[in-house]
Amino acid sequence: MSHRPLEDTIAQPVGTTLERYIMRTQSEFPYATGELSQLLRDIALAGKIVSREINRAGLAEVAGAFGQQNVQGEQQQKLDVVANIRFIRALTNGGQACAVLSEEEDEIVHTGNVQGKYVVAIDPLDGSSNIDVNVSIGTIFSIYRRVSPYGAPATEADFLQGGRRQVAAGYILYGSSTMLVYTTGHGVAGFTYESSLGEFFLSHPRMLIPETGNIFSCNEGNWHDYPEYVRDYLSRCKERRCSGRYVGSLVADYHRNLLVGGIYLYPPTQKNPDGKLRLLYESFPLAFVIEQAGGRAEAGPGLGRVMDLMPTHFHQRTPLFTGSYSLVDELLGMETT
Ligand SMILES: O=P(O)(O)OC[C@H]1O[C@](O)(COP(=O)(O)O)[C@@H](O)[C@@H]1O
Numbered sequence: 001m002s003h004r005p006l007e008d009t010i011a012q013p014v015g016t017t018l019e020r021y022i023m024r025t026q027s028e029f030p031y032a033t034g035e036l037s038q039l040l041r042d043i044a045l046a047g048k049i050v051s052r053e054i055n056r057a058g059l060a061e062v063a064g065a066f067g068q069q070n071v072q073g074e075q076q077q078k079l080d081v082v083a084n085i086r087f088i089r090a091l092t093n094g095g096q097a098c099a100v101l102s103e104e105e106d107e108i109v110h111t112g113n114v115q116g117k118y119v120v121a122i123d124p125l126d127g128s129s130n131i132d133v134n135v136s137i138g139t140i141f142s143i144y145r146r147v148s149p150y151g152a153p154a155t156e157a158d159f160l161q162g163g164r165r166q167v168a169a170g171y172i173l174y175g176s177s178t179m180l181v182y183t184t185g186h187g188v189a190g191f192t193y194e195s196s197l198g199e200f201f202l203s204h205p206r207m208l209i210p211e212t213g214n215i216f217s218c219n220e221g222n223w224h225d226y227p228e229y230v231r232d233y234l235s236r237c238k239e240r241r242c243s244g245r246y247v248g249s250l251v252a253d254y255h256r257n258l259l260v261g262g263i264y265l266y267p268p269t270q271k272n273p274d275g276k277l278r279l280l281y282e283s284f285p286l287a288f289v290i291e292q293a294g295g296r297a298e299a300g301p302g303l304g305r306v307m308d309l310m311p312t313h314f315h316q317r318t319p320l321f322t323g324s325y326s327l328v329d330e331l332l333g334m335e336t337t
């Protein structure tokens with residue numbers, strides 16, 4: 001039996017852990033006093049726990065519906081509730097977040113950390129319709145520095161600051177591997193979870209989306225509801241023999257396009273005239289990441305960049321067109337042709 005020379009084993013670096021990367025890049029954070037670093041660690045910790053829960057998704061105790069509806073009128077899945085509890089608990093115990101706004105909660109969740117300088121908006125489990133069919137799902141998060149006074153509970157204003165006031169944002173993808181991807185406004189980095197070591201390792205430094213791509217991603221079942229410019233754009237993609245790819249989990253469709261180029265579209269439909277996706281904990285964080293990766297995120301012709309939208313309420317929705325710069329540019333150009 002041939003033994004790998006010890007040198008080879010020792011020579012193999014384990015890589016940069018998330019912990020080490022956060023410490024190394026902490027100086028980039030405004031106010032760089034370690035609180036935001038701790039917050040990112042808390043999110044990563046909850047992500048590891050939720051990843052473990054998701055790996056057991058087929059087992060009765062975590063499979064299926066929870067039997068309650070959330071504020072969006074959607075049936076909550078058990079894992080929606082589990083993920084929601086795990087993230088809120090980690091953010092509460094971590095001490096840096098004074099409040100959390102979650103897709104699964106009607107109102108702000110005050111953590112009791114009134115000295116905490118940050119608030120977090122979160123989609124604890126994205127792609128809920130795919131949980132029980134073993135298809136990739138995710139978590140999406142957005143972090144703001146609070147504007148309300150320290151020492152008092154957070155206020156609505158802390159969450160309605162607008163996309164440009166995010167200090168950090170990202171997502172966790174629970175797929176063939178579990179990945180954490182985030183930005184603090186200094187580029188985008190991706191980390192892959194090595195569960196046997198319980199560590200996220202830097203696997204995708206300086207993520208940049210290709211300027212163009214050959215993939216369009218949307219639920220064509222809504223074709224008849226789509227505005228004409230969207231149908232025209234999709235027809236043009238098909239004439240160009242682009243590939244249609246739609247997982248039905250925003251994080252999974254978005255991540256694929258971020259790596260290989262492409263465009264994700266969730267236009268307004270009759271059922272959702274403002275689009276389906278939520279501004280504060282789906283569109284804003286993914287818009288921040290895609291812009292930092294050289295891509296674009298738009299709400300549609302005449303509505304402008306997602307990051308420039310000013311929110312008025314917690315669970316508001318927005319159309320979303322995001323991905324490779326030239327593909328989104330082309331889509332916006334359709335309206336006038
Ligand atoms: O079934 P549809 O209408 O295509 O919608 C799918 C979209 O809805 C979502 O599932 C909404 O997110 P949640 O699962 O967090 O509610 C996205 O992940 C996905 O892109």
Ligand SMILES: [Mg+2]
Nearest residue numbers: 123126127282
């Ligand atoms: Mg979602």
Ligand SMILES: [Mg+2]
Nearest residue numbers: 103123125126
């Ligand atoms: Mg969700």
